[in-house]
Amino acid sequence: MRIKTELKWSDVTPKAAWLSRRQLIAGAGALMATPALAKIDAAKSAYSISDEPNTLEQITTYNNFYEFGLDKGDPARNARLLTTDPWSVKIDGLVDRPGNYDLADLMKDAPLEERIYRFRCVEAWSMIVPWIGFELAHLLNKVGVQPGAKYVAFETLVRPEEMPGQQTAILDWPYREGLRLDEAMHPLTIMATGLYGEAMPNQNGAPIRLVVPWKYGFKSIKSVVRMSLVAEQPQTTWNMQNPREYGFYSNVNPEVDHPRWSQASERRVGAGIFAGRQDTLMFNGYAEQVAGLYAGQDLSKDY
Ligand SMILES: Nc1nc2c(c(=O)[nH]1)N[C@H]1C(S)=C(S)[C@@H](COP(=O)(O)O)O[C@H]1N2
Numbered sequence: 001m002r003i004k005t006e007l008k009w010s011d012v013t014p015k016a017a018w019l020s021r022r023q024l025i026a027g028a029g030a031l032m033a034t035p036a037l038a039k040i041d042a043a044k045s046a047y048s049i050s051d052e053p054n055t056l057e058q059i060t061t062y063n064n065f066y067e068f069g070l071d072k073g074d075p076a077r078n079a080r081l082l083t084t085d086p087w088s089v090k091i092d093g094l095v096d097r098p099g100n101y102d103l104a105d106l107m108k109d110a111p112l113e114e115r116i117y118r119f120r121c122v123e124a125w126s127m128i129v130p131w132i133g134f135e136l137a138h139l140l141n142k143v144g145v146q147p148g149a150k151y152v153a154f155e156t157l158v159r160p161e162e163m164p165g166q167q168t169a170i171l172d173w174p175y176r177e178g179l180r181l182d183e184a185m186h187p188l189t190i191m192a193t194g195l196y197g198e199a200m201p202n203q204n205g206a207p208i209r210l211v212v213p214w215k216y217g218f219k220s221i222k223s224v225v226r227m228s229l230v231a232e233q234p235q236t237t238w239n240m241q242n243p244r245e246y247g248f249y250s251n252v253n254p255e256v257d258h259p260r261w262s263q264a265s266e267r268r269v270g271a272g273i274f275a276g277r278q279d280t281l282m283f284n285g286y287a288e289q290v291a292g293l294y295a296g297q298d299l300s301k302d303y
């Protein structure tokens with residue numbers, strides 16, 4: 001898949017649709033009586049694709065975020081009460097400068113970019129999302145990764161008072177994810193702090209979440225409060241839940257089916273009932289950039 005250069009979502013979206021999205025954002029802000037949303041200043045990126053993004057409404061009303069409930073509409077309904085300021089991220093393990101970092105300090109010199117990425121859920125639906133974020137590698141270099149570190153483990157906030165899904169044991173909280181260090185350092189891997197040029201909506205993982213576009217969506221852990229640099233492969237939520245169905249790698253792969261459904265095709269959210277399914281691409285279309293990470297691995301075993 002070829003990378004198209006220097007596109008922002010406003011370049012690939014008709015002006016009228018863009019304006020109505022802006023009004024939608026303003027309207028939603030007024031309804032929830034939130035302070036005026038600050039437009040984030042982010043550079044364009046050569047890693048963006050040129051496909052037209054899904055609408056803000058689609059991206060913010062069709063979500064998986066089990067801390068707020070199991071239905072796709074639950075996060076939009078329940079996540080508005082989540083307190084995202086103050087927010088700190090604990091960085092520990094095999095790092096030179098461990099600490100409990102205030103989000104503002106972590107982001108002080110982070111080079112924010114807009115990244116228009118494909119997003120493919122393991123459930124076989126997909127979207128195009130114009131994320132705002134910075135490369136995880138920037139952060140890891142800042143804290144100083146020690147030689148013994150081979151993986152990064154991530155954890156989501158545990159706060160059952162504000163996260164009603166955590167009042168039951170539908171998952172073993174906190175939600176956990178992990179990447180191999182070379183995956184974490186890859187330039188496509190970002191910590192996202194916004195989308196559509198605005199701060200991250202709570203239902204999408206405010207104030208900061210991981211985005212790994214060549215892996216199934218569940219790897220992209222939301223509302224991150226801890227990152228640990230570790231020597232051994234960490235435990236991850238869906239792999240713990242059902243190791244046969246959800247591997248540690250979970251790279252998007254049309255040739256390796258989920259035990260209960262095919263992964264060869266996907267439904268683009270919002271495409272309309274006559275659009276039909278589209279073929280799923282190897283590594284979600286990012287094979288040119290990431291296939292080399294898995295040279296010599298059998299992807300049907302390391303699924
Ligand atoms: N903490 C946490 N992170 C999570 C999830 C979750 O339930 N809890 N769901 C995952 C799944 S299955 C998907 S598909 C994506 C959905 O991201 P989106 O709602 O921004 O599209 O978030 C992932 N990150």
Ligand SMILES: [Mo]
Nearest residue numbers: 121122217218
């Ligand atoms: Mo997902």
